[in-house]
Amino acid sequence: MTIPVRLATDDDRPALRELFLQARRATFSWVAGDSFRLEDYDGQTRGERVLVAQADDGSIAGFVALWEPDRFVHHLYLAAEQQRRGIGRALLQALGWPEQPLLLKCLRRNEAALAFYLKLGFAEIGQGRGSDGEYLMLASRHVQPSG
Numbered sequence: 001m002t003i004p005v006r007l008a009t010d011d012d013r014p015a016l017r018e019l020f021l022q023a024r025r026a027t028f029s030w031v032a033g034d035s036f037r038l039e040d041y042d043g044q045t046r047g048e049r050v051l052v053a054q055a056d057d058g059s060i061a062g063f064v065a066l067w068e069p070d071r072f073v074h075h076l077y078l079a080a081e082q083q084r085r086g087i088g089r090a091l092l093q094a095l096g097w098p099e100q101p102l103l104l105k106c107l108r109r110n111e112a113a114l115a116f117y118l119k120l121g122f123a124e125i126g127q128g129r130g131s132d133g134e135y136l137m138l139a140s141r142h143v144q145p146s147g
Contacts, residue, residue: 003090008050008063015060016052017041023077030109031132048074051094053087055079064091066102071095073104076113088116101141108134 008016020041028036048065055061062078073095078087095102098121105128106114117138126137 003061003085003087004054005051005090005094006054008052012052012060013041016045016050016063019060019063019077019079020044020075023079026080027077027110027113028107028132044075051091053078053082053091055082061085062087062091064095066095071100071102073102076104089120092120097140101139103137103139105130105135105137107132108136 017038017040021036021038024031024036024040045065048067050063050065052063053061060079061082063075064073065075066072067074073092076088076091092102102122103125104117104122106117108114114136120140122138122140124136125139128135128137
């Protein structure tokens with residue numbers, strides 16, 4: 001099954017905002033749901049390359065946002081009903097993975113995402129703590145984060 005992935009357009013913004021809001025509220029259950037806002041998507045993805053995966057019905061099944069200078073995956077979210085269908089993998093592949101290395105942070109409490117990345121061969125290269133809790137820095141190949 002081929003999953004269509006394309007560059008996001010301005011027309012996708014309303015659907016991406018909604019997906020981002022709903023996915024974060026569902027995923028980060030330890031954070032007050034009302035702390036997430038529809039407009040968060042705009043600030044969180046500013047200056048990033050955003051790719052979308054399309055569902056069979058043409059809706060957006062998920063998206064990935066990449067900070068290109070560091071090959072840093074800032075966001076990867078799927079609609080709840082689209083999970084476990086290979087869409088996350090397809091979005092990473094559209095970024096050139098596994099041939100091109102990727103970096104990302106994954107919250108320790110986000111166990112499903114952590115298991116996903118580890119299954120794909122990402123390895124821990126560091127750890128830290130942010131406003132949402134403890135995270136692991138992961139790399140698809142051993143690359144050193146800049147700065």
